Amino acid sequence: MDIETIVNISLLTMLALTVVVLIRMKSLLAIALSSGVYSFLSAGLFVAMDAVDVAFTEAAVGAGITTILLLVTIAITGREQTVSKHKRFLPIAVITITGAALIYGTLDMPPYGDAKAPIHTHVAPHYLTQSSEEIGIPNVVTSVLASYRGYDTLGEVVVIFTAAVGVLLLLGNAAKRSGRKQ
Amino acid sequence: MITGYFNYWVVIILMMMGFYIVISDSNLIKKIIGLNIFQTSVFILFISMSKVKGGTAPILIAGADVYSNPLPHVLILTAIVVGVSTSALGLAIIAKIHRAYGTVDETIIHEQDDLQDEN
Numbered sequence: 001m002d003i004e005t006i007v008n009i010s011l012l013t014m015l016a017l018t019v020v021v022l023i024r025m026k027s028l029l030a031i032a033l034s035s036g037v038y039s040f041l042s043a044g045l046f047v048a049m050d051a052v053d054v055a056f057t058e059a060a061v062g063a064g065i066t067t068i069l070l071l072v073t074i075a076i077t078g079r080e081q082t083v084s085k086h087k088r089f090l091p092i093a094v095i096t097i098t099g100a101a102l103i104y105g106t107l108d109m110p111p112y113g114d115a116k117a118p119i120h121t122h123v124a125p126h127y128l129t130q131s132s133e134e135i136g137i138p139n140v141v142t143s144v145l146a147s148y149r150g151y152d153t154l155g156e157v158v159v160i161f162t163a164a165v166g167v168l169l170l171l172g173n174a175a176k177r178s179g180r181k182q
Numbered sequence: 183m184i185t186g187y188f189n190y191w192v193v194i195i196l197m198m199m200g201f202y203i204v205i206s207d208s209n210l211i212k213k214i215i216g217l218n219i220f221q222t223s224v225f226i227l228f229i230s231m232s233k234v235k236g237g238t239a240p241i242l243i244a245g246a247d248v249y250s251n252p253l254p255h256v257l258i259l260t261a262i263v264v265g266v267s268t269s270a271l272g273l274a275i276i277a278k279i280h281r282a283y284g285t286v287d288e289t290i291i292h293e294q295d296d297l298q299d300e301n
Contacts, residue, residue, distance in 0.1 A: 005185055012192040015226075019199045019219055028211055035215045042222050050239045050250035051229045054258050058225070061266050066218060069266075073211060073273040077280040091206035095198040102194045111186030113235030115248070120234060124251045132242050140240040140252040141259070149256060156260045163267030170274040 004048065011045045028079045032070040039063035053141045189230040196223035208288040210276045214269055221265045228254040228261075 015038060022034040039062035046055035110117035127140050127148065135143040145153055200223060203216025232254035240252035276286055283291050 001185075009185075009188060012189065016192055016195055016199075019196055022215070022219075023199060023203060028209070031212060031215060035218060038219060039222060042226060045226060046229055049229045049233045050237060051232065051255045051258070052239045052241075054225070054229060054255050054262070057259055057262050058222075061262055062218075062222065065266055066269055069270055069273050070211065070215070073277055076277050077211065077286045088206065091202055094205065095202050098201070099194055099198040102197070103191060106187055106190040106194070109187075109190060109231075112189050112230055113186075113233050115234045115237075117231070119231055119254070120251050124253055127252055128240065128242075128249050138242045140242065140249070141255045144252055144256045145259060152256070152260055156263055159264050160267050163271050166271045167274040170271075170278050 007048050008045070011041060011048060015041050015045070028074050029071075032067060032074060035070065036063050036067035039066065053139070190227065193223050193227045193230065196220075196226070210279065210286045210288060211273070214272045214276070217272070218265070218269060221261075225258045225261060228258050 018034055018038045018041060022031055022038070025031045025034065039058060043055045043059040043063060046052070046058060110119075127144055131140050131143040131148075132138065135147050137143050197220055200216045200219030200221075203219065204213050207213060207216065232251040234248055234250050237248040237250040238246050240249045240255070242249075279291065280286050283294055285291060
């Protein structure tokens with residue numbers, strides 16, 4: 001086993017353990033911080049899998065901004081979690097069946113790291129061989145994001161704008177109203 | 183066999199644990215966290231598919247000739263940002279619900295709704 005495989009397996013195991021601990025936690029503050037740990041571990045895993053751009057976005061946005069948003073919400077709503085008795089059987093049955101079906105589905109997939117997988121034979125070789133001539137940026141991810149698939153990025157901006165408008169409509173208006181009461 | 187599919191199987195376990203939080207927990211904030219776990223596991227699935235054995239990060243440099251696939255990286259960059267947008271919107275709705283009901287627990291919210299229907 002080479003070092004890459006060991007790093008990969010240990011990071012994935014740590015991710016799974018984090019979620020197991022998170023499910024059993026009762027304090028919302030601890031849950032929010034463990035979800036930050038989960039995001040940060042997954043950022044480490046992205047580095048191990050050569051996705052450096054994804055890793056720093058996940059570390060900054062996933063582990064940073066999402067954790068801050070969660071902490072702000074917990075500050076507003078209170079950190080105690082009321083323990084309610086729920087039926088455990090049905091959810092466990094649902095996830096077992098869904099998980100088994102998905103694992104059966106993965107058996108048709110090309111193995112991890114296979115260079116001959118269909119995903120690597122369509123447009124990716126074009127991006128890797130032609131982008132330095134066509135776009136002139138050494139980082140291929142940037143070339144694809146800003147140039148070849150620029151429309152996707154435009155769509156992403158529209159999504160962020162819509163979400164920002166939604167959040168402002170939900171919270172801004174109510175803050176004004178409660179301000180008037182005082 | 184094991185190392186070839188290990189990533190995919192752990193991704194499915196993570197996905198199902200996130201899904202379990204979403205459907206079994208009655209706290210709305212924890213549901214959003216479950217959704218985030220589900221989302222990140224999908225990111226790991228995509229990035230696992232982009233990895234090429236012996237490859238390096240897709241930044242063109244002299245001396246490297248095997249690169250991992252850049253296309254899933256781009257898709258996941260977009261997905262991370264979209265994921266944060268949806269979480270922010272969900273948390274804003276939760277803050278609003280807390281203002282109206284005084285709780286973020288689904289069971290208590292349903293109880294309050296039932297009481298209101300009876301009156």
